[in-house]
Amino acid sequence: xxxxxxxLGVSKxxxxxxxxxxxxxxxRKYHPDNYADNPLSDLAGEKxxxxxxxxxxxxxxxxxxxTSGGTYTGNTGGASSFPDVRYLINQGRLEQAQxxxxxxPPQSRDAEWYFLNGTVLYRRGWFxxxxxxxxxxxxxxxxxxxxRNAVQNAARQQGRQYNPYRTYGGxxxxxxxxxxxxGLICADCCCECMGGDLIPCC
Numbered sequence: 001x002x003x004x005x006x007x008l009g010v011s012k013x014x015x016x017x018x019x020x021x022x023x024x025x026x027x028r029k030y031h032p033d034n035y036a037d038n039p040l041s042d043l044a045g046e047k048x049x050x051x052x053x054x055x056x057x058x059x060x061x062x063x064x065x066x067t068s069g070g071t072y073t074g075n076t077g078g079a080s081s082f083p084d085v086r087y088l089i090n091q092g093r094l095e096q097a098q099x100x101x102x103x104x105p106p107q108s109r110d111a112e113w114y115f116l117n118g119t120v121l122y123r124r125g126w127f128x129x130x131x132x133x134x135x136x137x138x139x140x141x142x143x144x145x146x147x148r149n150a151v152q153n154a155a156r157q158q159g160r161q162y163n164p165y166r167t168y169g170g171x172x173x174x175x176x177x178x179x180x181x182x183g184l185i186c187a188d189c190c191c192e193c194m195g196g197d198l199i200p201c202c
Contacts, residue, residue, distance in 0.1 A: 004054035016062065023055040063099075085116045094120050111140035115147050118154065127158045 005012050008022040030048045035041040088097035098120050104113055118133030131154040138147040 002050070002054070004057040007050055007054035008058070016059075019055070019058055023051065026051045062096075082112050082116060089116070089119055089123065094123055111137040111144065111147065113137075114140065115144075115150060118150060122150075122154060122157075127154055130154045131158050 005014070008019060008026065010018055010022045014022075027048070030044050030051060032041065032045050032048060035044040038044075085097045085100050088094075088100065097116070101113060101117050101120065114133045114137035118130045118137060121127075121133060122130035131151065134147065134150040134154050138144070138151050141147055
């Protein structure tokens, strides 16, 4: 079978955007409309079919988690895949990270799995679910400070989102500047958990 990456003229480490751009360029070049009433129309049609199949093959492979561009190669083998999940989260590839996590059998889901699952949920803004997942991770490994910090951060964010006594707008007990600071601190803690640092001084 012809290598789909070779058909599009990109490397296997190409990003999704690079693959899409290569596909668009080739599609414009070999589109059948460009060869109407041309003796090369049949060849152009075959080439366009090959280009479409190559693009579909690459994107289907990546959606399945086998490869995702950059340097990541998918792994759904339980704990051995967790470094890959952290890499994906740091790259902002939350859907792919979730796909890898979902591929871990329930009986193999340890504290690290629940922490990473909670991190994906937190990044998506689903604080209730993130809090539940972080809490499970902390219960399974109560001595892990990373998990405890994640629970506290999610709890604070959850309280900010759903506090029924909060006054919205105007004056009074609501403090927009405080909310901004709290949000930045929570985001910084999440970044530090994943190896980054949003606020260097914290």
